[in-house]
Amino acid sequence: MSKLLEQTKKESRTYFISDLADIRYGFGLPEPKRIKGTVPVYASSGVVGYHNEAKVTKPAIIIGRKGNVGSLYFSEQPSFPIDTVFFIDEPKDGFDLKYIFYLLKRINLPRYGGDSAVPGLNRDTIYGLSIEAPSLPTQKIIASILDAYDSKIENNNKIIKNLEETAQTIFDEWFINFNFPEHKKIKMIDSELGKIPEEWKVKSVLDVIERIPVGKKFENKTAFPVGKVPILDQGASGFIGYHNEEPGVKATIENPVVVFTNHTCYYRLLTEPFSCIQNVLPYIGKNGYKTLFIHFLTKEKIKMSEYKGHWPEFEQQVFVIPPVGLANTYVSKIKSFISKMVILEKENISLKSQRDLLLAKLI
Numbered sequence: 631m632s633k634l635l636e637q638t639k640k641e642s643r644t645y646f647i648s649d650l651a652d653i654r655y656g657f658g659l660p661e662p663k664r665i666k667g668t669v670p671v672y673a674s675s676g677v678v679g680y681h682n683e684a685k686v687t688k689p690a691i692i693i694g695r696k697g698n699v700g701s702l703y704f705s706e707q708p709s710f711p712i713d714t715v716f717f718i719d720e721p722k723d724g725f726d727l728k729y730i731f732y733l734l735k736r737i738n739l740p741r742y743g744g745d746s747a748v749p750g751l752n753r754d755t756i757y758g759l760s761i762e763a764p765s766l767p768t769q770k771i772i773a774s775i776l777d778a779y780d781s782k783i784e785n786n787n788k789i790i791k792n793l794e795e796t797a798q799t800i801f802d803e804w805f806i807n808f809n810f811p812e813h814k815k816i817k818m819i820d821s822e823l824g825k826i827p828e829e830w831k832v833k834s835v836l837d838v839i840e841r842i843p844v845g846k847k848f849e850n851k852t853a854f855p856v857g858k859v860p861i862l863d864q865g866a867s868g869f870i871g872y873h874n875e876e877p878g879v880k881a882t883i884e885n886p887v888v889v890f891t892n893h894t895c896y897y898r899l900l901t902e903p904f905s906c907i908q909n910v911l912p913y914i915g916k917n918g919y920k921t922l923f924i925h926f927l928t929k930e931k932i933k934m935s936e937y938k939g940h941w942p943e944f945e946q947q948v949f950v951i952p953p954v955g956l957a958n959t960y961v962s963k964i965k966s967f968i969s970k971m972v973i974l975e976k977e978n979i980s981l982k983s984q985r986d987l988l989l990a991k992l993i
Contacts, residue, residue, distance in 0.1 A: 634771065638992060641764035648757035650725045650733075651718045653693070655753075656711035657685050672711045674698040684708030690719040691731045693739065693756075699749045700739030704731050716753060729769035729993075732776050733761060736993045772992045779985035786974040786981075793971050797964040801926040804960055805952060811959070826950050835947045839924055840916040842887065844906045845878030860902070864891035864909045868898075877903035879912050883972055886921050887912045888928065892941050899925045901972050911941055918954040920961045922968060927951075 647653075656672070659681065664671060667682030674694030687708045693716040694701035711717040721727045737759060743749040763769060804810040808818075808827055816827045823832050848861045853871025860869040881887040881900040889898050892909040899922075906912070915924040927949060951957075 634768070635991060638764045638768055638772070641768055642762040643764075644760060644762055646757060647759045647761065649722065650730050650761075650763070651721045651727075653716045653718055653753050653756060656695070656713045656715040656717060658713045659710060670705060670707070670709050672703060672705065672709055672715055672717075674701050674714045676701070676703055678712075681710045683710065685710045686717060686719050688719040689727060690717045691727065691734065692717050693734070693751065695751050696749075699743030699751050700741070702731065702734055702739070704728070716751070716756075724766050725763070726766060726769040726773055728773035728777055729763070732773060732989060733763065733993055736989055737761065775992070776985055776989060779981050779988075783978050783981050783985075786978050790971045790974050793967040797967045798926060798929070800964060801960065804956070805927070805950070810952070810956060821950070823948070823950055827952070829953055831951050832948055833951045834945075835928065835949060836945055838915060838917060838919045838927070838949075838951060839888075839913045841911060841913050842879065844910065844912060846875070846905065847878070848873060848905055848907055850907065860904050862889060862900075862904050862906050862910050864896060864907060869904075870907070873905060875905075878905040879903065881912075883969060885914070886925070886968075887914055888921060888925050889913075890928075890941065890944060897929060899968075901968075919951075919957055922961045922965065923957040926964075 659671065661679065664679055665682040667680050669681045669684045670677045671679045671681050672692045674697040686705075689707075690705050690709055690711070692701075692703040692705060692709070692711050694714070695716050696714040709717075718727070718730065721730055739751065739756070742755050742759075743751050764772075810827075813827065816829070818825045819828050821830075821832050826832070850863070850870055852873065853861050854873060855871060857872025857874045859873050859875065859877045861871055861873060862868065863870040879887055879900070880903045882903075883901045886899055886901045889896075889900055889906075890911045890913065891897070892911060900912070913924070915921045928947075
């Protein structure tokens with residue numbers, strides 16, 4: 631690594647971003663005009679759907695222009711960047727596309743989004759940024775090193791997704807389709823929600839969950855970039871930083887916590903200690919129902935978008951609830967999946983940290 635650093639320093643020359651590549655505007659494609667297909671549609675928040683036609687047939691860097699300003703994505707496959715993004719699909723002579731992607735990450739484009747009420751990224755601003763870059767062969771070596779970390783992270787994310795989907799599939803089969811173990815021995819009875827197994831009950835969500843206190847609440851401006859305890863935001867961005875005091879919520883893999891966020895309809899399972907900003911509402915299972923069961927019971931079943939994510943409306947939801955014993959049997963069956971997911975998520979945090987350290991050194 632020291633040899634590569636020395637070589638990079640020796641070879642580096644000063645350029646403007648305009649010397650590296652042409653930055654192009656995305657294309658208009660309103661959601662109603664999207665035709666179901668396999669081509670990812672990129673907005674400033676990432677992939678927002680799929681279409682049957684690609685506008686960009688080469689690998690491309692996607693740059694958030696409006697909305698999530700300065701966000702960066704790399705599409706290996708043909709794609710359709712829409713008009714809230716820029717894209718780069720052809721580097722100029724002497725430059726590597728993947729290296730340019732990591733270079734733009736290093737620059738931290740969001741800080742150039744402006745302070746207006748509707749922030750946006752100006753292409754001329756990006757073009758005018760001065761950078762240093764080594765020779766093309768060295769660029770390719772650096773990009774391959776950093777890309778190895780991202781490939782591992784992406785693979786871990788695929789495994790995490792598959793594990794959660796498997797746990798969700800088992801849940802749906804047992805508790806939605808009623809194909810649970812020995813279901814043929816159980817008589818079906820009438821309820822206000824239709825036919826349900828005997829001894830199952832239609833219950834308010836409040837019969838099986840309990841809000842827990844979060845202790846001291848933090849503000850975005852009090853978050854540090856590093857620290858002992860992560861602070862959870864109410865938006866889909868997730869954790870916004872850290873503090874060094876006692877965590878407000880002491881979640882663990884053995885005693886996880888589900889988080890519901892008022893107004894923003896965000897929902898997640900936490901297995902590590904954390905603190906919150908305003909409107910982050912953690913809850914756990916009660917009356918014998920374990921939190922992992924509650925997670926899958928309420929996940930994607932509470933139709934947050936229909937009532938805008940307000941907790942009082944959430945409290946009015948009712949569910950078909952199985953006996954505690956069956957719910958706990960389900961938890962025992964899927965617990966190994968969750969444990970594996972937690973291990974992979976921790977590994978991803980470490981990989982991202984290592985990648986970012988290398989990014990700072992190599993570019």
